[in-house]
Amino acid sequence: MQLKINGKDRELDASTPTVSQLLELENVEAPDMVSVQLNGTILKREEFDSQTISPGDEVEFLYFMGGGSAPA
Amino acid sequence: MSTSRPNDRKHHTAANADLGTSTRAVHGYPEQASDLVPDLVPPVWNSAAFAFPGQEEIADAFQGRSPRPVYSRIANPTVTQLERRVAFLTGGTAALASASGMGALTTVLMTLAEAGDEIVVSRRIFGGTIHLLDEVLPRFGVRSVFVDAEDPAAVAEAAGEQTALILVESISNPALTVPDFARLGELSQEKGIPLVVDATVTPPPLFDPGAWGAALAVYSTTKYLAGSGTVVGGVSVDTGAFDWRRITRGPVAEHAQRIDPRFAFAAAARNAVHIHTGGCMDAHTAFLTLLGLETVELRLSRQCESALTLARDLRENEHVTHVGYPGLEDHPSYPAAARFFQGGSGAIVTFCLDSAERCYRAARNLRIARNVVNLGDSRTLVVHPWSTIYHDHTDRVRRDAGVYPEMLRVSVGIENAADIVGDFRQALEAAHDSTG
Numbered sequence: 395m396q397l398k399i400n401g402k403d404r405e406l407d408a409s410t411p412t413v414s415q416l417l418e419l420e421n422v423e424a425p426d427m428v429s430v431q432l433n434g435t436i437l438k439r440e441e442f443d444s445q446t447i448s449p450g451d452e453v454e455f456l457y458f459m460g461g462g463s464a465p466a
Numbered sequence: 467m468s469t470s471r472p473n474d475r476k477h478h479t480a481a482n483a484d485l486g487t488s489t490r491a492v493h494g495y496p497e498q499a500s501d502l503v504p505d506l507v508p509p510v511w512n513s514a515a516f517a518f519p520g521q522e523e524i525a526d527a528f529q530g531r532s533p534r535p536v537y538s539r540i541a542n543p544t545v546t547q548l549e550r551r552v553a554f555l556t557g558g559t560a561a562l563a564s565a566s567g568m569g570a571l572t573t574v575l576m577t578l579a580e581a582g583d584e585i586v587v588s589r590r591i592f593g594g595t596i597h598l599l600d601e602v603l604p605r606f607g608v609r610s611v612f613v614d615a616e617d618p619a620a621v622a623e624a625a626g627e628q629t630a631l632i633l634v635e636s637i638s639n640p641a642l643t644v645p646d647f648a649r650l651g652e653l654s655q656e657k658g659i660p661l662v663v664d665a666t667v668t669p670p671p672l673f674d675p676g677a678w679g680a681a682l683a684v685y686s687t688t689k690y691l692a693g694s695g696t697v698v699g700g701v702s703v704d705t706g707a708f709d710w711r712r713i714t715r716g717p718v719a720e721h722a723q724r725i726d727p728r729f730a731f732a733a734a735a736r737n738a739v740h741i742h743t744g745g746c747m748d749a750h751t752a753f754l755t756l757l758g759l760e761t762v763e764l765r766l767s768r769q770c771e772s773a774l775t776l777a778r779d780l781r782e783n784e785h786v787t788h789v790g791y792p793g794l795e796d797h798p799s800y801p802a803a804a805r806f807f808q809g810g811s812g813a814i815v816t817f818c819l820d821s822a823e824r825c826y827r828a829a830r831n832l833r834i835a836r837n838v839v840n841l842g843d844s845r846t847l848v849v850h851p852w853s854t855i856y857h858d859h860t861d862r863v864r865r866d867a868g869v870y871p872e873m874l875r876v877s878v879g880i881e882n883a884a885d886i887v888g889d890f891r892q893a894l895e896a897a898h899d900s901t902g
Contacts, residue, residue, distance in 0.1 A: 400526065400531040401531075423532070423533050423534075424533045427533065427550075427560070427729070428533075429725035429726035429729060430726075436724070436725060436726060436727075437726075438726070439726060439728065454531065455531060456530045456531065456724075456725050457530050457531070457532065457533040458530065458560070458721075458725060458729050458732055458733030458736060458737065
């Protein structure tokens with residue numbers, strides 16, 4: 395399915411994965427330290443196992459550590 | 467939230483909840499090896515900056531979309547590994563390393579307080595912290611209200627609308643008093659004011675500030691975490707016990723709207739203060755601290771035991787007029803220490819002689835313990851706080867802080883207890899000998 399991850403178009407070889415599954419599929423670094431924004435809304439960590447991703451969704455993986463000056 | 471007993475905080479995987487302090491200290495996060503650094507012993511990333519394939523990847527890092535380090539003032543892989551290890555060790559959600567313990571505390575204060583705010587703080591606190599609160603911060607419009615932190619009612623009365631945080635030490639240095647953390651934690655949660663505990667002298671497994679409702683723990687890693695007096699550093703830990711959405715202004719409130727609120731303090735401290743003020747820890751310091759903290763439980767267990775042995779022996783010494791150690795049954799803070807600490811009451815002991823001059827003579831006659839202004843070292847260290855750390859404070863501030871001219875402070879090391887005790891016995895005899 396088609397979606398947008400961190401501002402980039404992505405073709406995902408999965409249908410409606412949960413956020414937890416998406417973190418694994420995308421091999422997201424330091425998953426315990428990531429914040430996930432789905433279509434502009436910050437998700438609670440306890441929603442990661444139940445919240446599913448749909449075609450066309452926009453997902454942002456945001457970190458407060460490492461990187462540069464500030465999360466988006 | 468009930469704080470009558472420790473919170474069962476589980477910020478990490480369920481499996482981690484059962485791991486002991488030393489296991490956590492040695493191994494870190496189970497996933498750590500695969501996602502950041504594959505080495506058994508961490509390398510020292512001595513690099514000011516880090517290369518990327520292209521500008522897009524650097525932009526992703528700057529926009530928070532990647533945890534990759536860009537520049538070592540902002541993040542360094544060795545320092546990041548220390549931060550993650552400390553967070554894991556303490557059961558916190560996140561940690562932020564600084565160039566010193568005072569640097570870590572300064573970052574915390576600058577993140578939570580702004581001009582017009584007040585800090586409610588124990589009057590029995592480290593002399594350097596008093597300087598920061600009483601001389602530096604007032605120039606920026608932040609005022610401190612010094613209270614008797616062992617009296618929760620006094621803290622409650624002082625904490626008002628403009629109070630940005632409540633600050634205490636786990637064991638006050640060098641007064642060696644222990645606040646009622648259960649009551650202070652409840653107070654913090656009731657009023658929505660973060661409780662910050664400088665827990666430098668009670669690192670894991672001795673004390674878990676978050677279990678009693680403290681929002682943040684601050685450690686001078688120079689002391690027990692590094693453990694051998696090798697490097698100066700500090701770290702703050704978000705315990706996860708405070709809901710940062712209760713903060714309604716400033717960088718924490720802003721970050722709580724933009725990322726997972728669990729990380730709001732850590733993000734605000736890092737992104738709104740730390741990286742702009744430049745108090746970063748260097749990679750070599752982080753490396754030595756990582757090595758040191760592997761043995762913190764082993765060292766501290768022995769140090770606490772030896773401290774109690776020394777305190778009991780000093781109490782029996784005819785030349786000693788007073789002994790301070792919260793592990794002694796007749797110490798005013800013994801009940802609090804017994805309630806809040808696990809495995810010991812710390813490794814700092816104070817004792818008084820008949821004069822400051824006698825203290826000098828005793829200290830000069832020590833053969834094993836060293837005359838050093840530090841604590842938490844593997845070696846036993848002695849200092850005369852009145853004439854050193856507190857030399858430029860008024861007599862009233864010094865006495866409020868539990869500092870007296872005829873008092874010595876001992877940081878008990880890992881030497882054999884019999885040798886430490888014997889050293890103080892002979893030094894006290896020599897100090898009272900007419901030729902000593």
